[in-house]
Amino acid sequence: xxxxxxxxxxxxxxxxxxxxxxxxxxxxxxxxxxxxxxxxxxxxxxxxxxxxxxxxxxxxxxxxxxxxxxxxxx
Amino acid sequence: xxxxxxxxxxxxxxxxxxxxxxxxxxxxxxxxxxxxxxxxxxxxxxxxxxxxxxxxxxxxxxxxxxxxxxxxxxxxxxxxxxxxxxxxxxxxxxxxxxxxxxxxxxxxxxxxxxxxxxxxxxxxxxxxxxxxxxxxxxxxxxxxxxxxxxxxxxxxxxxxxxxxxxxxxxxxxxxxxxxxxxxxxxxxxxxxxxxxxxxxxxxxxxxxxxxxxxxxxxxxxxxxxxxxxxxxxxxxxxxxxxxxxxxxx
Numbered sequence: 001x002x003x004x005x006x007x008x009x010x011x012x013x014x015x016x017x018x019x020x021x022x023x024x025x026x027x028x029x030x031x032x033x034x035x036x037x038x039x040x041x042x043x044x045x046x047x048x049x050x051x052x053x054x055x056x057x058x059x060x061x062x063x064x065x066x067x068x069x070x071x072x073x074x
Numbered sequence: 075x076x077x078x079x080x081x082x083x084x085x086x087x088x089x090x091x092x093x094x095x096x097x098x099x100x101x102x103x104x105x106x107x108x109x110x111x112x113x114x115x116x117x118x119x120x121x122x123x124x125x126x127x128x129x130x131x132x133x134x135x136x137x138x139x140x141x142x143x144x145x146x147x148x149x150x151x152x153x154x155x156x157x158x159x160x161x162x163x164x165x166x167x168x169x170x171x172x173x174x175x176x177x178x179x180x181x182x183x184x185x186x187x188x189x190x191x192x193x194x195x196x197x198x199x200x201x202x203x204x205x206x207x208x209x210x211x212x213x214x215x216x217x218x219x220x221x222x223x224x225x226x227x228x229x230x231x232x233x234x235x236x237x238x239x240x241x242x243x244x245x246x247x248x249x250x251x252x253x254x255x256x257x258x259x260x261x262x263x264x265x266x267x268x269x270x271x272x273x274x275x276x277x278x279x280x281x282x283x284x285x286x287x288x289x290x291x292x293x294x295x296x297x298x299x300x301x302x303x304x305x306x307x308x309x310x311x312x313x314x315x316x317x318x319x320x321x322x323x
């Protein structure tokens with residue numbers, strides 16, 4: 001197998017890791033919607049933690065993307 | 075994909091991250107030129123300083139619009155700091171506030187056409203994260219001495235589990251500067267590259283180019299949100315690490 005094709009396949013495989021981030025973000029916002037549905041008054045506080053959680057989970061997707069870019073262009 | 079998107083002018087979507095030397099300076103073999111990255115940093119600092127100083131110049135009891143904006147910014151970071159760190163860490167508030175505004179203005183300035191996002195370079199975000207990590211560790215040792223190492227033992231864990239838990243805790247502590255820097259860098263890099271790639275389609279498609287144009291407009295809005303969110307997350311994680319160092323769990 002050529003090195004270029006192996007790199008491209010490796011990058012494609014590395015990006016599969018973002019599926020975890022998709023599940024995680026769905027989880028976070030589903031909890032946020034449930035929490036606000038049960039207790040609308042808590043919306044402000046819960047929203048802050050939701051944003052923090054979202055950014056932390058999205059970082060995992062970006063780690064996978066960085067590895068894919070490293071494989072492809074490094 | 076980069077080739078087809080750029081065949082018109084030969085611009086790759088990654089060309090926006092190139093460093094251009096504006097004033098070449100060499101000191102003893104080291105290249106310390108004033109680059110476009112340095113220029114954007116100076117502009118970010120100048121804008122943040124002007125925003126706060128000029129906004130508070132009047133100092134009226136009932137604030138006008140600009141003073142109100144400056145006060146809201148201060149209150150936002152102050153509330154965040156007070157909630158996570160509390161009163162002992164008050165002397166670190168200027169550091170966190172500066173960090174927040176520097177990253178926020180840096181991210182936002184990168185969205186202007188033909189400008190440069192200095193936070194999209196790993197060396198810049200790693201320098202910021204390293205300062206936070208080393209500073210927080212020094213604060214922890216200065217306050218607790220060698221007792222700081224008790225931070226790596228999770229509370230309520232049986233002694234038999236310690237040989238397994240302590241290396242895990244140490245590794246996760248050492249990975250903090252890496253995660254802090256890569257989060258900011260990768261978010262900005264991916265966002266701005268995606269923006270340029272889709273923008274490249276607008277010219278190529280001709281009349282049907284309004285569709286990628288709409289996507290670019292929506293993406294720019296998303297990028298503004300992410301710029302603010304990433305600055306907020308960097309600041310709040312700095313506060314949480316400071317809280318860990320000051321209060322050891």
